[in-house]
Amino acid sequence: MILTSYHQQPQALRQAARSGRFTQPTAGHAPGYLQANLMIVPQAQAFDFLLFCQRNPKACPLIEVLEPGATAPACASGASIATDIPGYRVYRDGEFSEERAEVAALWQPDFVSFLIGCSFSFEAALAQAGIALRHVVQGRNVAMYRTNLPCVPAGPFSGETVVSMRPIRSRDVAKVAEISGRFPLAHGAPLHVGNPQALGIADLSRPDYGDAVEILDDEVPVFWACGVTPQWVAQRSRLPLCITHAPGKMFVTDLMG
Structure with missing residues (x-):
């Protein structure tokens, strides 16, 4: 879509x-x-x-x-x-x-x-810098994955960090990190760039939440901490x-x- x-x-x-007129993901809005x-x-x-x-x-x-x-x-x-x-x-x-x-x-x-x-809050700034995000262009939800990165527990709340992933052209990674780093209330700069196995993610084509998107030859997966983490922690x-x-x-x- x-x-x-x-x-x-x-x-x-x-x-x-x-x-009830709007039931879609809010990315891009x-x-x-x-x-x-x-x-x-x-x-x-x-x-x-x-x-x-x-x-x-x-x-x-x-x-x-x-x-x-x-x-x-x-x-x-x-x-x-x-x-x-x-x-x-x-x-x-x-x-x-x-x-x-x-x-x-x-x-x-x-x-x-x-x-x-x-x-999602820093995506407009990336678009203004000429960096198109595939899930926004395609009207999909961003891909999100559970990782092996433990959160610091508090009371009954414990579990692993969930991350969102956006394919970014290799030459744009530094710019993306700098721009998103200006938004500390929106998770800030990426947690990880590249190899998903380092985060315990076995298959990028099978996100735990959201929709998978294609990663092109000149792109690398870039991962941000995600606010779905509390949902996973509440389940755990x-x-x-x-x-x-x-x-x-x-x-x-x-x-x-």
Whole structure:
């Protein structure tokens, strides 16, 4: 599927997600604005998750933490965490339970929401520098992989880092690293360039999340820490309940990247 039009403003995208008119990955949309991964946990686990984010800032750069029960983030005027994402996932006892268009019907007064930076936020800057990204051009989700890189644990939260991968021409790798490094709230510079086996990734054609894309002869795989890491950690930690965005379907804030 090739996308030919994009939402330019965050509010328009959020409203389209709320109404069910927009259900696609958010890569390429609202260029220049910070996109965020979402993690919702009961208050009983919120402090440990906050500590996990602080100990693993590359994978979990915090944009905002909402008060218990709150659904209106300060970073997005008029928005609701419970309705304004193109897709949500619910996990119970570490197992994927369901994917939903909204989670307002599941809302609990003790839910604490965490907005975590997303690497989609630096993609507009790469495009402005003349570096086209294949998943954006093809209207696909970015490819994401579980690795063998351990996170620093906190309370029940432990597991390995998840990375996103973008094929980059060899001559552009240094430029890409410099540009993405300007966005610390969007995972910053790459974690790794080249050999995926060094990260414990056996086959790039079979991502754990998202869509595989072709890597051409003059390209190398470039890997960034990914905000899907908390989803994997919640699964590994057998968390009784958590709600996240569906992979690639982010909460788009009003903050400029």
